[in-house]
Amino acid sequence: MESLDLRVLTDALAWRRGGHGVTLVTVVETWGSAPRPPGALLAVRDDGVVSGSVSGGCVEDDLIARVKAGERTRLPSMIAYGVSKEEAARFGLPCGGTLRLVQEPLIDTAWVGQLLARTAAHELVARTLTLATGEVQLSGASRDARMAFDGSRLTTLFGPRWRILLVGAGQLSQAVAQMAQLLDFEVLVCDPREEYATTLDVPGAVRVAGMPDDAVRDLQPDLHTAIVALTHDPKLDDMALLEALRSGAFYVGALGSSRNQARRKERLAEHFGLTEAELARLHGPVGLRIGARTPAEIAVSILAQIIECKNSVAQTASAPGCSVA
Template identity: 85%
Template structure:
């Protein structure tokens, strides 16, 4: 459900609309130390241009060579790499790793359009491919669903982009936004203070007007959403956090010292009736303990903690809430 796979689908769609033939390749099984996990997606255009990856590069090179040599598959088919140690070494698969892939011609683009539209609306989508016929069906999915392959039917999952809402448009927010954009998050920034918001040129981020609590409520945070309050102004941060902690957001963090965080939690509990369980979701002081000092270093610590929590959520593993910069 990585957003990289959505980018692959978007590239494949544009190529087909431009008249190119496109082959999609999906990792379905791995053994040993495989570079890419099951579900990873690659698109290969008829002239050898690629989007995405299924390995460290050598498998892609072989797939490109096959396509450029004119090899085409009329129906989905299995292909394996690294069955022997010699082949694993040839294709750059470490520790005797093995990859099994399903390659398929992208004939019908309607399902791609639907997946992109539904994930843009923050839906989870399961796509089932019947290898014998090439038939594709789409159904709704849940976060408990996993990729499945029984040799004849392949079901893969596509989810919305992970998104990050930053409360505050100061120097630290700029740094966090830049790091998060590199991590392929959709970055949104809310700051009603004109002296901040109107003077910033956001690269890779979208400025969202309005009061932070209204913005959080209206965006309906889901399990693909992280929210971080960075203004140091309780009037802005606290109101946003109230909504965030009651939402489905997978990560909620706030800037401030341990003393400030303790006072914040007391305020939220006494005046806004947040439960202990809701308050325990707050990461504050925000970020991993890296000894960070500069805005860039603090941004790295925040982004690292968000990624840690994101990956734990994806794997179904718990992560402790309280960490400090």
């Protein structure tokens, strides 16, 4: 599985190679209750076929009509929707929301292939578009980089800004790994048990060799890292959690019942000296309480909790860790 924005670029590249004209549209600014955030990407083919989204649908319909009517230029340009309440209502933008978009004809496709290759190698890439010339430049980016637009240059990010280390390669881990990639996480899986690790079959997920505690240390977790222990084996989970709870990871979780979590905290405090503040960072039982039963449902609950913490960290960027509700 892959990022939805990368899927848009993959489709756009295939369409151009097939002889079609393609227009890329990027959300650059929003006001009010805009349906899609800055950075959202849409590709419109010359016959009206689309990939991606920049709104709830009505804006896409207008963009399709523009493209099919031949409103295409050789240079990028700005377009705005919802500058008045009447227009916002016309295009289905709630509460008077407003969108500013950059639309650009996809002429030179070399950068698309390069970007897809670099992100496939788990590299975070910044793409900078100069509106006056249509020139595109690619460069490496840090995990704390953000989208930027100054009216003349637009820089957007592609690739995994966030990463998740899963301790354990069982069925639940595979479900989490698949879903996490759709959410733009780089997925790392560590499981020294060969009988589990050899069955790991999730395209895009990277297997990390060695013991889980070593894997956590080598990863050097930061505010863009989540760590989840899913083996249900204290010998593996506890050592990973020991390192994770002392790290800068924004989220640390572990599978197990409330009773097992209480015992785990006692062990970590008694034998390894973890403080109450460090132990309070542990999400366990892991995931939101949605009555999950199957591996897929549990994976949804885990990732929902991680997204809740991720968005909180992204907004505050204050201190490591997400408080346990």
